[in-house]
Amino acid sequence: MKQLAGLKKIISGYGSCLVAFSGGVDSTFLLKVASLVLPRGEILAVTADSSTYPGEELLFSKNIAKRLGVRHKIIKTSELKDKRFISNPINRCYYCKKELFKKLKKIAGAYKLNYVLDASNLTDEFDFRPGDIAKKELKIRSPLVEARLAKEDIRRLSKKLGLVTWDKPSLACLASRIPYGTQISRKLLNRVNRCENYLKRIGFRQVRLRHYNELCRIEVLSKDIPLLINKRQQVVNRLKKFGYDCVTVDLEGYRTGSMNLGKYARKNR
Secondary structure, three states: OHHHHHHHHHHHOOOOEEEEOOOOHHHHHHHHHHHHHOOHHHEEEEEEEOOOOOHHHHHHHHHHHHHHOOEEEEEEOOHHHOHHHHOOOOOHHHHHHHHHHHHHHHHHHHOOOOEEEOOOOHHHHHOOOOHHHHHHHOOOEOHHHHOOOOHHHHHHHHHHOOOHHHHOOOOOOHHHHOOOOOOOOHHHHHHHHHHHHHHHHOOOOOEEEEEEOOEEEEEEOHHHHHHHHHOHHHHHHHHHHOOOOEEEEOOOOOOOOHHHOOHHHHHHO
16 A cells, blocks of 8 residues: 555645545545545535536536535536637647636635645556646646556555445546547537437446547447447447437447547647
8 A cells, every 4th residue: 555655645745635526536536535634624626517527427526525525616617618629629628627727726725725636647648638738837736646646556546445436437528529620519518428328328337439520439348349239220220319320339449538549639749
């Protein structure tokens, strides 16, 4: 448990903190550890209510914060009012994170909390994340990175701590399903979310639906591809009702940040 001890030491040194809390694996682990080393009155979890995240995750975050006995605040974000964000450039994530972190910094000041923490981990550093620039500009701390914790470390330690999120599927902004340059809208985000919810209901825990106008590309875990093929006809029928003319399966399976692997993303990095 050396890694956990190191993380506790880092967080205790902050004195007080605001945790950007999504209810996912990483932020739940971060909030739990903060609650172990800091007085409850010196911690505030803040969750963003946004069209870019599934609505059910908001309810989940409320339940987790309550279970951990931590103060919890929900704020509205308005990235869909930002023309720079909805035009979906290669650095789209920067505009979203800049707005969020500015709000969190303001709240931290009002509550007299020393730092704003985000739950980025060591594994995230291998992906393309322009939002990290906003994090550096606003001096947001990432204790999981400071403690050199990767995703699998966090899952392992979460299980030891008895967190129900230890094996929760990875979350990501719904905008990450849309190719750079394709305009983002609430209607499109809802469409992607409805499709993914349907796929989860029929048995796929980890799933991504990548949108390409009339075509969609489904990613599930490699071991689940045979099940998806077996359910081929019902999946095609349902997703066509959601507006897709062509439904495809990605034979490489689910992987984080696959929209960052195309020619357009590589050229603009």
